[in-house]
Amino acid sequence: xxxxxxxxxxxxxxxxxxxxGGDKAIEKQAAMGKMTARERxxxxxDPDSFHEYDLFVEHEARDFDMDKKVLHGDGVIxxxxxxxxxxxxxxxQDFTVAGGSLGMMHARKITKxxxxxxxxxxPLIGINDxxxxxxxxxxxxxxxxxxxxxxxxxxxxxxxxxSVILGPCAGGAVYSPALTDFVFVxxxxxxxxxxxxxxxxxxxxxxxxxxxxxxxxxxxxxxxxAHFFAKSEAECFNQIKKLVSFIPWNNMKKAARVEPRxxxxxxxxxxxxxxxxxxxxxxxxVIKAIADDSDFFEIQEMWASNMVIGFGRMNGETIGFxxxxxxxxxxxxxxxxxxxxxxxxxxxxxxxxxxxxLVDLPGYLPGIDQEHAGVIRHGAKVLxxxxxxxxxxxxxxxxxxxGGGYIAMSSRHLxxxxxxxxxxxxxxxxxxxxxxxxxxxxxxxxxxxxxKTRKQKVKEYKEKFANPYVxxxxxxxxxxxxxxxxxxxxxxxxxxxxxxxxxxPNKKHGIPPF
Amino acid sequence: xxxxxxKVYSFIPGxxxxxxxxxxxxxxxxxxxxxxxxxxxxNLIKSPVEGIVKSLNVKEGVKVPxxxxxxxxxxxxxxxxx
Numbered sequence: 001x002x003x004x005x006x007x008x009x010x011x012x013x014x015x016x017x018x019x020x021g022g023d024k025a026i027e028k029q030a031a032m033g034k035m036t037a038r039e040r041x042x043x044x045x046d047p048d049s050f051h052e053y054d055l056f057v058e059h060e061a062r063d064f065d066m067d068k069k070v071l072h073g074d075g076v077i078x079x080x081x082x083x084x085x086x087x088x089x090x091x092x093q094d095f096t097v098a099g100g101s102l103g104m105m106h107a108r109k110i111t112k113x114x115x116x117x118x119x120x121x122x123p124l125i126g127i128n129d130x131x132x133x134x135x136x137x138x139x140x141x142x143x144x145x146x147x148x149x150x151x152x153x154x155x156x157x158x159x160x161x162x163s164v165i166l167g168p169c170a171g172g173a174v175y176s177p178a179l180t181d182f183v184f185v186x187x188x189x190x191x192x193x194x195x196x197x198x199x200x201x202x203x204x205x206x207x208x209x210x211x212x213x214x215x216x217x218x219x220x221x222x223x224x225x226a227h228f229f230a231k232s233e234a235e236c237f238n239q240i241k242k243l244v245s246f247i248p249w250n251n252m253k254k255a256a257r258v259e260p261r262x263x264x265x266x267x268x269x270x271x272x273x274x275x276x277x278x279x280x281x282x283x284x285x286v287i288k289a290i291a292d293d294s295d296f297f298e299i300q301e302m303w304a305s306n307m308v309i310g311f312g313r314m315n316g317e318t319i320g321f322x323x324x325x326x327x328x329x330x331x332x333x334x335x336x337x338x339x340x341x342x343x344x345x346x347x348x349x350x351x352x353x354x355x356x357x358l359v360d361l362p363g364y365l366p367g368i369d370q371e372h373a374g375v376i377r378h379g380a381k382v383l384x385x386x387x388x389x390x391x392x393x394x395x396x397x398x399x400x401x402x403g404g405g406y407i408a409m410s411s412r413h414l415x416x417x418x419x420x421x422x423x424x425x426x427x428x429x430x431x432x433x434x435x436x437x438x439x440x441x442x443x444x445x446x447x448x449x450x451x452k453t454r455k456q457k458v459k460e461y462k463e464k465f466a467n468p469y470v471x472x473x474x475x476x477x478x479x480x481x482x483x484x485x486x487x488x489x490x491x492x493x494x495x496x497x498x499x500x501x502x503x504x505p506n507k508k509h510g511i512p513p514f
Numbered sequence: 515x516x517x518x519x520x521k522v523y524s525f526i527p528g529x530x531x532x533x534x535x536x537x538x539x540x541x542x543x544x545x546x547x548x549x550x551x552x553x554x555x556x557n558l559i560k561s562p563v564e565g566i567v568k569s570l571n572v573k574e575g576v577k578v579p580x581x582x583x584x585x586x587x588x589x590x591x592x593x594x595x596x
Contacts, residue, residue: 278556279556326555327558329553330552331555332553365553367526431554
């Protein structure tokens with residue numbers, strides 16, 4: 001046989017495998033409104049950049065007549081490609097092949113590309129679309145999941161890990177995405193749960209649809225398991241590409257710089273924040289007034305919206321923004337918002353991304369629900385994450401910074417590198433109403449007109465303490481600045497902290513309250 | 515089991531400062547319903563869905579406890595929960 005014939009033979013072999021589960025299964029996938037695994041990878045990677053590995057892998061199962069079945073690529077595609085020129089390792093489960101079920105060789109392909117990602121120090125992107133464990137392969141399937149989870153954990157904080165849920169992801173399979181840094185979901189396509197509607201009905205008698213139990217909206221609005229919500233797969237891939245442009249390849253690198261741009265003129269910082277501290281506003285407009293090109297890429301937009309997190313750039317460098325949102329629940333800290341902020345701060349710290357914190361919050365949310373939901377240990381995560389972070393930390397206090405909320409939101413005491421406060425800042429142990437009632441309780445009670453006295457005392461307290469100057473007098477605030485100066489001074493702070501180094505006590509790892 | 519998105523409860527005790535809607539009025543998703551002053555903030559409460567104000571259970575100036583059903587919205591038959 002000549003070389004030509006051998007090459008022809010290769011082409012033929014490839015052609016068969018590239019069809020995945022065959023035309024019928026591909027039609028079914030399309031009827032569900034889903035792209036095929038291969039189409040997904042091609043849409044996600046730069047043109048002609050994807051190189052596939054292990055195309056000819058076959059399963060070894062012998063029981064239940066499995067030896068008679070051919071499963072192309074064993075139901076998963078793995079390989080390397082580039083996104084905006086950045087190298088990435090990818091896997092995509094192929095639902096057209098045995099429902100993308102995870103058998104031993106399927107798992108081995110995934111762990112092979114995971115090992116590769118960790119060795120090459122490049123981001124890992126996993127596209128999940130699988131019916132779950134391949135039951136015919138028994139405990140080998142479970143072993144496969146375990147090997148994946150182990151590698152997710154090993155890679156955590158070394159390379160960015162991204163999970164994309166484009167179909168079912170149920171049972172044990174959900175724990176790989178849960179261990180990764182960012183989870184992307186698409187409306188009506190993504191479904192994630194530990195136990196599905198049928199089991200829930202059998203065991204508990206409760207009826208619920210897959211969509212209401214673990215659809216894309218549920219995970220974006222209620223559980224907080226998902227970070228990005230898209231209406232279509234195409235939109236989802238654009239979100240992933242944008243995220244990849246903001247993050248570094250690994251924990252030894254900085255994110256790629258882009259050409260710096262001034263914020264757009266329509267975001268005028270002094271017009272956004274009302275002088276009356278009881279008036280809400282959208283903190284995202286302030287971020288847009290500060291960030292390059294007014295470009296803010298928000299994460300977990302629909303969950304715990306009283307806290308805003310996401311990426312932007314300053315002078316072309318990626319920055320993590322953490323900000324209270326006065327528009328939602330007055331911007332209070334609670335169980336979910338603490339959890340959301342803490343995880344993001346840890347991501348930024350692991351991947352050398354400076355953090356800018358914008359503070360305007362009345363404090364922690366009071367209530368029995370919150371206390372019983374464990375706001376003590378969840379709230380502690382924010383303190384832990386900020387204290388442990390050694391990246392440059394810049395804090396701007398816009399208006400309210402009271403009590404525990406003041407301490408938690410990247411205060412000087414948790415080693416913020418720069419603390420700026422606007423003249424409208426109110427930094428105090430508690431709000432004027434509460435404080436006056438406690439400090440002047442006797443005077444108010446014994447007064448002829450308690451209401452009048454209370455109002456008088458509140459006013460006095462407010463004038464004396466609800467300002468930035470008491471904290472500035474102790475050096476807790478470095479500078480009281482005009483709102484218009486915010487971007488200029490933050491750029492200066494980033495420039496100054498370019499070579500920041502901090503020495504921490506030696507330890508195996510800390511024990512954060514999770 | 516599904517959370518009832520058409521019911522707007524007070525998230526914390528506070529005072530109703532302003533009411534922007536009347537019973538029977540159509541509202542879009544995100545439209546202002548009322549202002550609830552609580553947590554040192556005049557919180558704008560917006561409509562979580564598109565629909566009709568089925569019942570309005572608060573007035574300007576009243577104090578509300580936590581978890582009070584302030585506004586209930588109804589759907590038109592042809593309206594979809596977006």
